[in-house]
Every structure is written in structure tokens, then in C-alpha cells.
Amino acid sequence: MSDLMISIEEKNKQRKTRVSRLKKIIIGSIVFSILFPTILSFFLMVRIISLQEQVDELSKVLLKNEEIGEINKSANLADGVYATELPKEMQMENQSYDAMQVKVEEEEKATIAYLTFDDGPSENTSQILDILKNYDVKATFFVVGKETDEAKALYKRIVDEGHTLGMHSYSHQYSEIYNSVESFAKDEKKLRDLLYESTGVIPTLYRFPGGSNNLVSNIEMTEFIKYLNNENITYFDWNVASGDATSQNISVETLVNNVLNNVEENETSVILMHDALQKNTSVEALSIIIESLQNLGIQMKALDQNVPHVQHIEAETVNN
Ligand SMILES: [Zn+2]
Missing domain, CATH: 3.90.20 (Hemagglutinin Ectodomain; Chain B)
Known part of the structure; x- marks a missing residue:
């Protein structure tokens, strides 16, 4: 229980x-x-x-x-x-x-550069033209006077391929051309006639041998500038020097750096290079310079009279 x-x-x-x-x-x-x-x-x-x-x-x-x-x-x-x-x-x-x-x-504005080649035509001219053609880039050749068939054919090729053919004196002899306005004019007209006969185009641009601020002229450079003004010819100096003027053996690297280091400082860059015998590094550097400028978005064009003038001597002071 x-x-x-x-x-x-x-x-x-x-x-x-x-x-x-x-x-x-x-x-x-x-x-x-x-x-x-x-x-x-x-x-x-x-x-x-x-x-x-x-x-x-x-x-x-x-x-x-x-x-x-x-x-x-x-x-x-x-x-x-x-x-x-x-x-x-x-x-x-x-x-x-x-x-x-x-x-x-x-x-x-800062994206335009003008490649210019002084002293041609030379054994390098064809190669320079080939490279420019390859990249579809136009440039300016300030040439001297040469009467050979090869030279005349090169003047013609420069024009035919859309580049500007400018003058750089017939003789390139400082003592001759800068001796007097008369001798300067005689030399300029001789080159102008040769280029017109070779290409059918009358050149309107000029580059003074040694630049407009050279120290070798016997008389004031303004006298020659007045002459060019009267002939309706525009002269161009440069604001970027590749450095190939001083010697034959400047390295490709130095030439490229000289151009690239200075191009971006200018709204309009006029680049001085040379088309001359033995200046082979200028040719070797050209492709690299073109590619580098293109990579920076800089367009390359040929000079004409409407491009903002790059002149070492102030042109306004010497009109007529
Ligand atoms: Zn020269």
C-alpha cells in the first residue's frame, strides 16, 4: 500500500x-x-x-x-x-x-610638335622619309642647295609625301651669306629657284644657319629678317634641340631624352634635328622619338606660315 x-x-x-x-x-x-x-x-x-x-x-x-x-x-x-x-x-x-x-x-595646345630636319638632303634623307611614312607623320626639311639628280629627286619626294620643304640657305657658308644683305638675298634666291624647279612649289619658310641669334653674322640679323619679311618668307628657329648639332656621335638615348625632357614645357614644340651625313644616331633615334611623342598624345605636324612663330629674335620689332 x-x-x-x-x-x-x-x-x-x-x-x-x-x-x-x-x-x-x-x-x-x-x-x-x-x-x-x-x-x-x-x-x-x-x-x-x-x-x-x-x-x-x-x-x-x-x-x-x-x-x-x-x-x-x-x-x-x-x-x-x-x-x-x-x-x-x-x-x-x-x-x-x-x-x-x-x-x-x-x-x-601643348599636344603639337613640329619635327624639323636641317642640312639635308643627305644619304640619310630616304631613310628619314621612310620612317616618317611608316608612322604617317609629317615633318619639315630645311634644306641646302644641291644640284645632283638624287638631291632634286629628294626635294620632290619631300613635297610629294606631304612634308614642308623649307630653305636653309644654298651654300650654308656663314662667311658668304652673312656678309651682306645682297649676298644673303642672292644665296636665298638661288635656293628658292632650285627648289621651285625641282618640285613646282615655291618655298615660304626659312631657317637661318646657326639660328637667328647666331654670333657669326657680320651685320645685324634684323637686316636679313627684314629682307625675308619683304619676300613674304617666314623664318623659324626652334625651342627643342635634340642635341645632334654639336657632334656626329651623340647617343640615341641622349637625343631621345633631350627631346622628351623639353617638349612638355612648350605649347608648341619646334624640334631641331639634322639630316646629315654620318649623323646616323639621329635616324636611329627618330622612331623612338615619334613613338614616345605619340604615347604622350602629342601630334606631329609639318610647319607652315600660320603656325605660331618660334623665333629667337622678336619679329615684331623688325617688320619692314
Ligand atoms: Zn645647318
Whole structure:
């Protein structure tokens, strides 16, 4: 009997324990199913608010850019009158945008270089022309007077392949050409006639042997410049020297570096090179110079009278 009582009591106890465990599980599940979504919602809410702020910022920026675009469109039409009609903040924005455009234009100016070859034609001229043709680059040849058939054929080839044929005196003898204006004129006309006979084109560009600021002339260089002005001939010096004038054996590396180190300082670069016997490193350096300039985005063109003049002596002071 007492054994049976104990067993019933024991069973009741066990049931109570089971019920209370079940209660705990049910309450736990209810609490979890309410709390978890609430916490999750809270985090999602915070995330949404931060994203919304980012979207607002972006649309402000977009709107501003669109407005600046519109203003510049109308500015192009109205030619500058717009600035006074805009709120101050917008004017500031617009100014910096304009400054940016000016900067781009300046950079565009700095992307032209004119390769020039003095003293030809020579045994190297054909090879120089081949290289220029290979890269589809135009250049300028300031030539001296040579009466051989080969020389005449080279003058013609220079013109036919789209390069500019300029003059560099017939004789290249400083003592002769710089002796007087008369001897300078005689020499220049002799070369001009030879080039016209050989090519059918009258040359309009000149490069003084030794440059316009040479120290060998017996008389003022301005006298010769006045003569050229009267003949409607434009002279060009250079602002980038490859360094091949001084000796025959300047290394390719030095020539290339001389050009590349100086080209970027100028809006318009007129590069001095030589087309002369034994100046073989000038030919070897040419491909590298062309490729390097092309990699810098610099366009190479042939000179003409409309190119901004690069002159060592101020030309305005000697007109007529
Ligand atoms: Zn020369």
C-alpha cells in the first residue's frame, strides 16, 4: 500500500515537471517569435534610413551637374552674359567649370610638335622619309642647295609625301651669306629657284644657319629678317634641340631624352634635328622619338606660315 502511494506521488511529480518544461518551451517560442522579428526590423530600418540618405546626396549631386550643364549650354549661346544672372554659389561653380575647360584647351595646345630636319638632303634623307611614312607623320626639311639628280629627286619626294620643304640657305657658308644683305638675298634666291624647279612649289619658310641669334653674322640679323619679311618668307628657329648639332656621335638615348625632357614645357614644340651625313644616331633615334611623342598624345605636324612663330629674335620689332 505504501509502495503504491509512493509510486502515484512519484508519477504526479514527473508530470508536473513535464508540464512545467513544456510551459517553458512554449513561452520561450512565443518570446522568440515576437522578439526576433522586432530586432530584425529595427536593424533593417536603420539600414534603410542610411541608404535613403545616400540616395538623397547622390540626387543632389546629379541635379547640380545637370544645372551646370544647362548653364553652360546657354552660356555658349549668350557668350558670357549669363554669369551676372546666376546666384552667387552657382557662379562660383560655373567659374571652376570654365577654368577646367580652359585647362583642357591649354593641354590640347601643348599636344603639337613640329619635327624639323636641317642640312639635308643627305644619304640619310630616304631613310628619314621612310620612317616618317611608316608612322604617317609629317615633318619639315630645311634644306641646302644641291644640284645632283638624287638631291632634286629628294626635294620632290619631300613635297610629294606631304612634308614642308623649307630653305636653309644654298651654300650654308656663314662667311658668304652673312656678309651682306645682297649676298644673303642672292644665296636665298638661288635656293628658292632650285627648289621651285625641282618640285613646282615655291618655298615660304626659312631657317637661318646657326639660328637667328647666331654670333657669326657680320651685320645685324634684323637686316636679313627684314629682307625675308619683304619676300613674304617666314623664318623659324626652334625651342627643342635634340642635341645632334654639336657632334656626329651623340647617343640615341641622349637625343631621345633631350627631346622628351623639353617638349612638355612648350605649347608648341619646334624640334631641331639634322639630316646629315654620318649623323646616323639621329635616324636611329627618330622612331623612338615619334613613338614616345605619340604615347604622350602629342601630334606631329609639318610647319607652315600660320603656325605660331618660334623665333629667337622678336619679329615684331623688325617688320619692314
Ligand atoms: Zn645647318
